[in-house]
Amino acid sequence: MCRILSYLGTPVLLDDLLYAPDSSLLNQTIGAQMLQMLNLAGFGMAAWDEASHAPNVPFRYRTTQVALFDRNLKALAGKLRSSALLAHIRGVPYNSTVQINEQNCHPFRFEGVPLSMAHNGDLAGFRDMRFDLAPHIRPEFARQIQGSTDSEWIYALVVSALPDPAAINEPDAILTAIRHALGVLREARTRHGITRSSSTNLMFCDGTNLAAVRFTFDFGHFDAGALQGSSEYLSMWYTCGRDYGLHEGEWKLTGGAIDADSVIVASEPLTRDFATWIEVPEYSALLVRREGDRRRAEVHALEV
Amino acid sequence: MGEIAQAPAQLAGFDREAWAALLGNALPFAAAAGDLLFRQGDTADALYLVEAGMLEIAARIPGDENAVISQIRPGEVVGEFALLDDGPRSARVRALEDTRGLAISGRRFRALLADGSAWALQLGHALRRLVAARTRITLQRIVNEGHFDAHALRQLHAGPPPCPIRRDAAALARGLMRLKGFEELASAGDLLDAPRGATVAVPGDRQDGLHLVLRGAVRAAVPRGAMAEQVFVFGPGCFVGLTGHSDGGPQPLMVTAAEHALLVHLPSRELEALEAASPAWLPALHAAFGRQLVQDQRKANRHLGRSLSLARFNHAGELG
Numbered sequence: 001m002c003r004i005l006s007y008l009g010t011p012v013l014l015d016d017l018l019y020a021p022d023s024s025l026l027n028q029t030i031g032a033q034m035l036q037m038l039n040l041a042g043f044g045m046a047a048w049d050e051a052s053h054a055p056n057v058p059f060r061y062r063t064t065q066v067a068l069f070d071r072n073l074k075a076l077a078g079k080l081r082s083s084a085l086l087a088h089i090r091g092v093p094y095n096s097t098v099q100i101n102e103q104n105c106h107p108f109r110f111e112g113v114p115l116s117m118a119h120n121g122d123l124a125g126f127r128d129m130r131f132d133l134a135p136h137i138r139p140e141f142a143r144q145i146q147g148s149t150d151s152e153w154i155y156a157l158v159v160s161a162l163p164d165p166a167a168i169n170e171p172d173a174i175l176t177a178i179r180h181a182l183g184v185l186r187e188a189r190t191r192h193g194i195t196r197s198s199s200t201n202l203m204f205c206d207g208t209n210l211a212a213v214r215f216t217f218d219f220g221h222f223d224a225g226a227l228q229g230s231s232e233y234l235s236m237w238y239t240c241g242r243d244y245g246l247h248e249g250e251w252k253l254t255g256g257a258i259d260a261d262s263v264i265v266a267s268e269p270l271t272r273d274f275a276t277w278i279e280v281p282e283y284s285a286l287l288v289r290r291e292g293d294r295r296r297a298e299v300h301a302l303e304v
Numbered sequence: 305m306g307e308i309a310q311a312p313a314q315l316a317g318f319d320r321e322a323w324a325a326l327l328g329n330a331l332p333f334a335a336a337a338g339d340l341l342f343r344q345g346d347t348a349d350a351l352y353l354v355e356a357g358m359l360e361i362a363a364r365i366p367g368d369e370n371a372v373i374s375q376i377r378p379g380e381v382v383g384e385f386a387l388l389d390d391g392p393r394s395a396r397v398r399a400l401e402d403t404r405g406l407a408i409s410g411r412r413f414r415a416l417l418a419d420g421s422a423w424a425l426q427l428g429h430a431l432r433r434l435v436a437a438r439t440r441i442t443l444q445r446i447v448n449e450g451h452f453d454a455h456a457l458r459q460l461h462a463g464p465p466p467c468p469i470r471r472d473a474a475a476l477a478r479g480l481m482r483l484k485g486f487e488e489l490a491s492a493g494d495l496l497d498a499p500r501g502a503t504v505a506v507p508g509d510r511q512d513g514l515h516l517v518l519r520g521a522v523r524a525a526v527p528r529g530a531m532a533e534q535v536f537v538f539g540p541g542c543f544v545g546l547t548g549h550s551d552g553g554p555q556p557l558m559v560t561a562a563e564h565a566l567l568v569h570l571p572s573r574e575l576e577a578l579e580a581a582s583p584a585w586l587p588a589l590h591a592a593f594g595r596q597l598v599q600d601q602r603k604a605n606r607h608l609g610r611s612l613s614l615a616r617f618n619h620a621g622e623l624g
Contacts, residue, residue: 219563220520220539231480231540233521240613273345273392275364278610279603282537283523283562284456299610301458301534 001037001234002106003028004118005270006203007085008210008288008295009253009262012244014047014077017085021251021270029068029089034235034268039091041098042105043067046116048084048207056114056168056207058084062105086205088118103147107205108155110144113165114206115174117158119151120267121199121216121234126150129188133157136184138165154202157181171209171287175300178202178213178285182304189217197221199234203265210288212236212265214280215302236280238265240297252276261295263288308355308406312379315353315430318423325423329416330406335359335399341382346393348386350407351431354378357403363395365609373605375400384431385601386410388594394602417587428590435597436550442604443547443556446535447526451611457531461501461560466567469497473568476518482541485588490518492578493570498522498561504544509555513572515544520565524557535607536600537562543596549575550597 005025007017018025023032029039044062049055059080067073067089088106092098106118123129133153134142138160145152159165161177169177182200189195195218202213214236222231240260241253251271253262264270265286269277280286285300308327311318318326333352335341341352344364352359359376373395376382382397387410408427417424477483477490493516498504504515504522515522521539525532535557538544544567548555578586 218520219537220517220565221563222519231482233537233539275344278365278606278613281456281534281607281610283458283534299453299456301456303458 001035001091001122001199002118002120003032003035003039003089003091003267004106004120004201004203005085005087005264005266006118006205006210006212007082007244007262007264008205008290009083009244010242011050011081011083014080014082014085015074016245016251017264017270018077018087019074020246022272023268024270025087025089025266026068028268029066032268033272035091037091039089040066041090041092041100042102043070043073043087043089044105044107044118045085045087046107046109046205047080047082047087049080049082058109058116058207060109062102064100064102064105084205084207084210086116086118086203099148101147104149104152106151108152110141110156110159113159114168115159115162115165115204116206117151117155117202117204119154120201123150123154123185123200123217124196124198125189125192125194126153129192129194132188132191133184136160141165154181154185154200157184158204168206168208171211171289174204174209174211175285175287178204178211179302179304182215182302186217186304195221201234201236201267208290210263210265212238212280212286213302214282214284215304216282217304219282233282235268236265237267237269237274237277238263238280238286239269239277240264240295241276261293263295263297308353308379311430312353312381314379314381314434315427317430318426322423322426325421326408326427327406329412329423330408332404333407334404335402337399337401339399341397341399342393344393344396348383348389348391348393348410350409351381351383351387351413352397353381353406353408354403355405357405358400359403360398360400361395362398363605363609365613370396371609371612381434384434385598387413387427387431388435389598391598391602394605428594432550432590432594432597435594435601436547439547439597439601439604440551440553440556442601442608443526443535446533446604446608446611451608452528452533453611457528457533460525460527460530460532460558462503462506462558463499463501463560464503466496466498466502466504466561466565469495469566471495471566473518476566480518480541482592486585486592488583488585489570489589490516490568492574493568496567496569498565498567500561500564502561502565504559504561504567505555506558507555511545511548511555513570513575514546514549516568516570517542517544518566518568520561520563522559522565522567523562524559527558532558536603543593546593546596546600550593
């Protein structure tokens with residue numbers, strides 16, 4: 001059951017987000033605070049650098065290696081400064097039925113589509129209901145699905161519902177597409193009689209806007225004596241401020257909310273001390289828009 | 305060392321013997337003006353009872369700003385989460401004046417509670433009531449200050465109340481981590497079926513005991529006209545109505561089923577009978593009450609902090 005990190009703000013060294021804090025994303029590979037599970041099934045990121053060639057196209061890196069041991073990633077993270085990041089470590093059930101390959105590593109991004117997505121959770125009964133989803137996916141995106149996960153199909157549903165998938169869409173349009181995709185999933189679940197609790201925590205980023213969704217279908221439903229679904233709502237936290245870095249021995253955004261220009265959203269706080277972190281509410285989405293040098297953050301209720 | 309001869313109002317309900325025993329298990333503490341008693345995020349190890357001086361409680365919110373929560377005066381306690389929950393300190397406490405008083409170690413409290421010590425039992429009860437009262441104050445601030453994000457409001461569904469249903473509550477409770485050690489509780493009440501939107505409680509209701517969620521989820525929210533501001537979501541193994549049950553006050557929030565839910569209603573008379581019968585699993589139940597009360601208080605504070613910080617964040621650059 002994976003972990004996600006997204007950042008939008010003034011450029012920061014990736015090492016400072018991915019490695020440096022005491023509960024950084026890579027440390028969550030083997031020591032997540034809010035998940036009793038190892039996340040060993042791959043790492044991926046999309047990172048936007050305004051100073052790079054074609055700045056709207058993110059630098060992408062996906063690997064099935066345990067990223068903690070990946071020297072290439074460590075070397076890159078020490079060089080790249082990004083104004084936006086979407087990174088993910090993959091956690092899967094401990095058995096041989098799971099497919100570990102690069103195509104199943106998040107974040108997902110189709111050719112020509114600025115929006116990337118990473119998922120934390122899983123859809124019960126996905127193998128039964130996925131064929132019902134196909135009519136809601138544009139053919140040019142259906143052809144690009146390469147992996148075997150529910151996550152890539154959720155991504156395909158959302159980008160298919162965007163008014164112009166090739167453009168940078170306003171956060172409201174992204175949220176409308178997310179609502180539509182969750183509605184399609186809800187209908188498919190109903191049609192197949194799937195009622196098991198299914199977590200759908202999602203983060204989307206296109207380098208300009210960020211949308212983070214904390215949502216579970218039929219939260220709290222599972223068969224007696226077999227806790228297939230988690231009985232706890234999967235977590236998602238955020239923090240805002242400016243000048244992310246090491247201040248007074250602590251990795252944090254600082255400067256007060258009044259001057260804030262940066263936001264970090266993550267499955268769980270990047271530090272053991274999460275005094276400056278706040279939960280994204282259950283059944284909700286956090287939207288972060290870019291307005292010049294500032295960012296505007298909003299919590300939206302999600303009822304599907 | 306000056307001694308607090310009787311229990312302060314915040315810890316009312318002690319008999320003389322139990323209070324004397326509590327004092328016998330406390331250690332003196334002193335903090336000079338300006339000293340930090342503990343920082344937010346520190347490991348929590350003790351509760352502090354102030355005899356003289358004044359403390360200030362402040363919490364950090366996103367953007368690394370400090371928000372002063374309250375001041376603690378003689379006869380008041382601070383740091384009570386340490387005895388109910390093993391999470392880190394949720395706020396920073398600093399001495400505004402030279403301050404002294406008594407500290408009760410969490411480790412000692414838990415050891416004596418496990419032994420059935422009368423003062424530890426009474427202190428546990430008083431602390432649960434204190435945390436519930438603090439949550440009620442936070443919820444009242446949320447209601448009154450109204451810093452909600454309009455987008456975050458959702459349609460208020462207030463359908464008919466839940467109906468009795470015949471299912472094996474014990475089987476439904478089995479395996480729920482939050483009920484570990486006291487699963488029998490699920491069989492002590494009436495099982496109810498709450499379709500999505502069913503109304504479990506409305507603000508101002510006089511509570512009759514508690515509800516326990518076995519499947520699905522319920523939402524506790526502040527009504528805002530035809531809309532609702534969600535504060536809590538309670539899933540399997542969570543209690544609903546713990547604030548009112550612990551401090552004796554009315555139901556503070558609107559409670560509806562967020563998902564189709566199966567709930568156990570535990571009427572007050574059943575809960576009182578359990579306290580009197582004192583089954584072997586009662587301490588585990590008390591501990592679960594304490595943990596959830598602390599979680600709810602933390603969550604209510606975060607809700608308030610989120611509203612305040614979002615309002616500031618969104619107005620960044622608009623001043624001056």
